Amino acid sequence: MSSQSEKADLLKKLHHSGKMLVLPNIWDAAGAILLEKLGYPAVATASAAIAAAHGYDDGEQIPFDLLVAIVAQIAKSVNVPVTVDMESGYAADNETLKSNIRRLIAAGVAGINIEDTDVLTREMLPVGEQVEKLKLIGRVAERENTRLYINARTDVFLVMPDLPEDQKLALAIERGRAYTEAGAHGIYPIFATEEETVKTLVNALKVPVNILAKGDAPDLNVLQKLGVARVSFGPNVHRAMLLSMEALLKNVKESLSHRPVTGLLT
Known part of the structure; x- marks a missing residue:
């Protein structure tokens, strides 16, 4: 078994290998074991899938204690890196967020997704507030003497569907660059689906870009050619x-x- 930091390093390397990292998101240890058996080099969870599988709605409704227990069992069941969708952090304040990150690291997690939508209002958090959260996460990992791959999700395309595409694109790039400066290793512009939009995001952000595989998104072979580093399936x-x-x-x-x-x- 590799250490948590070694798995985090491997997860980062997989995002820079030149081969798109395809992550069909799972919700339990059985799914993780199956992915590893099939040769997938990493495992990712989906918050909506974990919540639904245990009788909860998405949106941080599942108790964090239960989430950590599920994640720990998943991480223990496989040798490949595990990255966890932790929504907005399951935290109303910085001290709780620090504790939650420490607990996920202790559970063996190599990476996280964290989004920039307020779980209560369903509105996007101010850029500065999300930047501070990302910096805090990086400091926690450093103080724990470990590494953690941070995939920063921006919800511009999800939360602002009625904005013209060029405006959504500009906002996503602005947020993606700010999050990268704050220590994020990759950017996840969820619901970005137009081929030209994806191409522009990849070229503008200069860090691994994660795209959600959904019905109106380009096929995986097209995303690979566009330079997308990672594809997620969410709860699908x-x-x-x-x-x-x-x-x-x-x-x-x-x-x-x-x-x-x-x-x-x-």
């Missing part, structure tokens, strides 16, 4: 799993037989 793998399970269980109920159902009979 969990949703696909539930749809597959629904079809399987519906078939069992309607046919009154388990035999024709592929994968159910062992």
Whole structure:
């Protein structure tokens, strides 16, 4: 087993390898083990998927104690780096945020996603406030004598859908550059989907850019050619799993037989 810092270093290296890092986000140890078995070099969680799998709504509704326990089990179950979606930090103040970062590091986490939307108002935080949060996270990792890959999510395209594309792009670049200056290692402009927008973000930010694979986004091979460093799936793998399970269980109920159902009979 590598140390937490070694895994953080590997996670950073994977973002700079020239090969796009594809992360189908999971929500439990079984999913993490499966990804490692299939040869994925890292594991990422999805906050919405973890919340839904345990009966909670997204938006930091799941207790942080439970989240840490789940994350620790995931990290313990695999040898590859684990990066965790911690939404806005599960913290109303800096002391709580510091504690939360320490706990995730202790759980074996190699990286985090942290977003710039206020979990209560669903409005974007002021740039300066998010910059201070990112600096604080970096200081905590340094004081813990460890390393942590910080993927700073900006929600411009998510929270401001009615703005003209060029204005959203300008705001995302402004925030991305500020977050990079504050110590973020990568930028995640979630819901950026237009090919020209993605290309401009990659060229303007000069750090690894993370794109969400969604229906209206360019296909993965196109994103690779555009220079995207990382692709996430958010809660979509969990949703696909539930749809597959629904079809399987519906078939069992309607046919009154388990035999024709592929994968159910062992």
